[in-house]
Amino acid sequence: MDLFVNPSGELSLYRQIMRQITDAIAGGRLKPGEKLASHRELSEQLVIAPLTVKKAYDELEALGYIETQRGRGTFVCAHLPRTDAADQADQIRETARKLLSQAYLAGLRFSAVEKILKDADRELTGGSAKNTPGEKVKS
């Protein structure tokens, strides 16, 4: 998986790494059980301090997305923490309403928003929607 950090970005570097890894897990580009680069390897690859990568890994581990097995390395958790889709549905619906309201105020049509969503999906999943591990949101 290719990660990229931008020191002048809006988020701190460890948050940039966290977001990219959770995005990759959400989009199915990182599969449960898949091995991640060690924090040292990643620090040399991204040319950032090892402690920064370690902090990102520690936080992801605390959130239950990845786990470190001593002597073997760091892996995407086989069982990802998944809050009940039904519980989240209201929140997601609210976010959708906000998104559409913002889009319509900006003069975009529904079809334009649809295209934006599809592009975002392609970015998350790396082009194949069937990668997506998510369940259907029950309406």
Added chain:
Amino acid sequence: MTPILKFTNISRSYKKGVPVLESVDFSIAPGEVVGLLGRNGAGKTTLIRIAMGMLYSHSGSVRVFGLSPTEEPVAVKKRVGYVAEDQVLPARLKISELIDFHRYLFPQWNEALERQLLDRFGLNTGSKIKQLSKGEARQVALLCAVCHRPELLILDEPAGGLDPAARREFLETSIQLLNREGTTILFSSHHMTDVERIGGRVVLLDKGKVRLDRQLDELRDEVCMAMAPRASAGSAAVFEQMRGCLSVRLVLDEWHAVFNGSPEAVRQELRETLGIDGIRCVSLPLEELFIELVGGDRKEVVAA
């Protein structure tokens, strides 16, 4: 745990009554990487030279591994690697001769690391120092500073005058050293993106005083800048009297005020203080924060 480096209340002036450093007080724990920032003349090099025992402080004390660098210079220097801002290497020596000299000085010299760095930098040890480019000379200076595997590495503007590619290579090497040796590092730099890449913590000097001492990660989450229209506040004092205010300045028709606190919390507090809604609060990259905190002449603003 004994700090690796500890400055206690350091003051120093070159001319009577013109302090270069004033009550500088901070310490560095084992394994920390600290970026020392500040404008030209803020006192960075003076502080570093005091840590190296090359200058006395006029008051306060400095301890390296718990030792005084002026009283026990050998014991300290054995365990420290140092690259000065204007490191002058003996021009007529060959690289190999310079390395031989360092190997002779340091019994714990690590030849494997030496070979690895020579390979990495692609340096020809037969070249004379005076024939090297600025970047190559920096690489030789770094090599000489790290092959005795120091516990503390002090780099004064290690990347000063290097092109972006050479700087990146320098960073890559430093990060590999961090990974492999776990060295504690204090480095000064004007390249804020480099500091964000390698640093864990930043200490910002402003006119000889520590103006900010924070973990880099916290800066984005816990420090932010509010932008308010000029008409919303009669003077800078309105902001300065608020809790957590770090700096205020007037930029064209807007107040720029930097606060300790998350954007949400600061926005809320400004709404209560100024009585207006929708003030923009943003977290800042290090470069912008640097400019807000120590850039421009803020005296005028205070008087306005």
